[in-house]
Amino acid sequence: MSPHDSSSDLLPGHFKRWFAARGWTPREHQLALLAKAKAKRSALLIAPTGAGKTLAGFLPTLVELYEAADSHLSPLAGRGRTASNASGPGEGQSAASAPHPATLAALASPPSPRKRGEGKRSGGLHTLYISPLKALAVDIARNLERPVAEMNLPIRVETRTGDTPVSRRQRQRRDPPDILLTTPEQLALLISSADGPYLFGSLQRIVLDELHALVTSKRGDLLSLGLARLFRLAPDAKAIGLSATVAEPQSLSRFLVPQDGSAPAYADIVMTSGGAAPIVEMLDTKERLPWAGHTARHAMSEIYDLIKRNKTSLVFVNTRSQAEMLFQELWRINDDGLAIALHHGSLDVAQRRKVENAMAAGKLRGVVCTSSLDLGIDWGDIDLVINVGAPKGASRMMQRIGRANHRLDEPSRAVMVPANRFEVLECRAAIDAIAENAQDTPPLRTGALDVLAQHVMGCACGEPFLSDDLYSEVCHAAPYADLARKDFDDVVDFVATGGYALKSYERFARIKQDKDGKWRVTNPRVRQSYRLNVGTIVEEQMLKVKLVRSRGGGSGVTGGIARGGRMLGEVEEYFVEGLTVGDTFVFGGEVVRYEALAEDQVYVSRANDADAKVPAYGGGKFPLSTYLADRVRHLLADKSAWRGLPDQVRDWLSLQTQVSKIPGPAEMVVETFPRGGKHYLVCYPFEGRLAHQTLGMLLTRRLERARARPLGFVANEYALAVWGVGDLSAMVRQGRLDLAALFDADMLGDDLEAWLAESALMKRTFRACAIISGLIPRRFVGEDKSRRQMLFSTDLVYDVLRKHQADHVLLRAARADAATGLLDLKRLGDMLSRIKGHIVHRALDRVSPLAVPVMLEIGREAVYGEAADELLAEAAEELVKEAMG
């Protein structure tokens, strides 16, 4: 790019010389963002990793602060500043220290180093940067250090995370830096402090990193509310969003500007030209492709070979347990002793940091990881991404692939390793989608009411508010633009006294209206409790896993086991709940034996078994995207497309054509057949495990009523199998079972209501809402009590509330979550209307080829559909059999 280019005129000579000294030219999108800033516009930058997004986001701030200082040059000149007078050394601190001599030589007229004076700007922050990961904030601070130091800019950059010492946090509120790098939770805390107006009053810019990742969750809701508050405190502030490629950039850009209620308001969009297209292949295995399962054990030596042939590979899997298994299998065949490490969210933090550091230092050949490495930080040169298992979504896969080779002009390389035959179809569909650069990120969320409740409490902690004012402010946040006033008022009522029809808690109110109608916090403990419990990340109840010596034939009595032991990490409580003493499972890269459970600790011993007895949950939390599911259905239906599939898969599908039917793109095939004295119904909605599970629950209820005597069901990402005593084929033939009626969308009415009353998934959803909304504190003020010592069960609270006030705001919030979360109700509803009139039934005399994968899940997966009484009776029955030999 020529230095005389008109857009580059926005860049001061001082900056141009710095770029030149580094042998760089400013990128087009970097200059474009500079132009947006000059024009006082908020902007969304969409660029792949490696495009210099971060520098682009900060360049306007660096230039503005430089120019502001420049115009005050004379009074401040000569007031030297060194790192030591900023604040103590520490994590993420960056100060304009002595410029590098080499850089100095390249700069024609370096300005004198100087300190930002009190009179130059009003006291608060200039730029606020928010990232989803605190590690990313720290990393960015380090990256900013370089231009700031080399150009000798009079700018103070600091981070603020949960790890920042209290003394520095206090100082930051008194004497804020120019640029503060932080997380959504810390923003919420700053807003709820009395210093908010001072800190943010002079704010010019808000930079939101990894926006595509933030907006898909409740953290995004919380952030949007924080933004709305920032726009009120600093009406001149503009936002810059940095995002990977998304399906609907315009919709995402609404997040960055205050919505005014009438027509949607959008930020400007800056897109980079694509960069090199990635090279993505599917592993063409020499081995036999498994029918089911998620382990990809068959491809282990081929995966190992890929690691061996490349410098550093990231091996992505979908779940922690898959990561464990893969890591273990790779080491079993690691004859060359390659440095292969493991990284997932349940591992001890110290262990994860160790892996990350080794990775950054280029010491590792391969890292087996979960989505824990999906985001942001540069870990050095990765030349290959291997994705084992289902890709789940096209955009998700593209972001993962972008982790390889953070240089824009060279293609990223990736190999996809399907673990079973259906995953071959999914991988094929994903590869085609990537080639077309088709995106399937979810649409912008509707803001959750439990998050709003937390925010309302936070606002009250900051300063008293009037309902009318806060309502209009909240509606400026894009996810809450359509918030009904009644919902808002119900939330305020909930925050005040719990929002119960029985008005018995007025005397215990947490916030109260004063004589001017302003809501005020009633006592300081309310504030403390808010601070302790801020945030929207509700983790599964986790149990600590400790390695002890086996007692052999242990009885599982808690307390009998020796305390202590080496800490291996943490595991979800619901996983442990399914275990009995003596069961083996893989954890921390080894097979361990479940010994005992005591309070929040699981005691395990080293097992000598090569294989774990308890199969790992294989699905993962992300369901197959609707878009990819649709592509898979079309791929299946289009025989000419089968050419791109491995022989084994083609043969399998051809056989299905002969004995049953391949579903057409709009059809849903339902097969019924007898097997082993029972009768099965298998259908293929391709809507992901969660939606299928919900469908299974509801179908069994209806089959019960139709007297088909269902016994259970099992679901995978593609299909659902239900079995029972009644001869389903005969029932359909004789007109006693109407499939169209069975799959009618009216199941989402009463059947759903009845099931929700007892659904464990719904209770888990409610628990999250109860915690986020502040009904149930994670931590109590003045007590060091963790969630495990919670003195009441949220399940019981759910039961009671549901019975006595079914329309309570928290139940509404939980219902809204169930639509897209663990129950995936919306997707189920969409599917039921899609297949209406398109159900194709085949009565078969035995299992079809397409049904084999889901049938194989029976016995591996937890079986649902039975009420507790049946399962308890069955367990008792088994005991009798055992005892009677």
Next chain:
Amino acid sequence: MNAPAAKQQPDAALTVSGVAFAADLSGALYWSEERLLVVSDMHLEKGSSFAMRGVLLPPFDTVATLARLAAVIARTNPRTVIALGDSFHDRDAHQRLADADRDAIAAMQTGRDWIWIAGNHDPLPPATLRGSVAEEIAIGAISFRHEPTGVEGEIAGHLHPKARVATRGRAIDRRCFASDGMRAVMPSFGAYTGGLSIRDRAFAKIFPSLDFTAHVLGDASMHAFPAARCF
């Protein structure tokens, strides 16, 4: 692996020191010879107790608990009711009762003896309510007290026993009666009361060996499991 159709057993036989009781699905224990009904750990006004400390639990727990108690009283028509301690969540809880709840209790007490056993949460008698008050009470070979000591013939509460039974990849976690024929620990009756696993060491102090039974409260039926099978 077909689940047998569960027999509906709304109560289960439970013997303590030769005396036959019926362990009711509601969590109450009925001694038909004496026409005596026992409920333990109701923790009335637990919701408002938390509300006082800023945790605004739904204020419907007392109503829910009393409704269940009224149902089992209507079904069994006992001559005597023993509330086996921790009937109220805190010392002052009985003063926070809503008038309607107070009336409901009075209605249940009409025509029968009512004994409040002192618990650790409610060591003082509920002065604003009818009924006699005792630390413990003995009827024949059976002694009733709040905190179990492990002696023979004892029926106690306090520990909130629950059992977790794993089957087919799922674990079911329910309240239960725990009994070895010589003594029994009753489940908590309150709407907001959680539980403690019968495999916790607290139970090892009451039951000399693992040779005791968990009578698990299902949805419509009671189920008996050896303690060794639960966790």
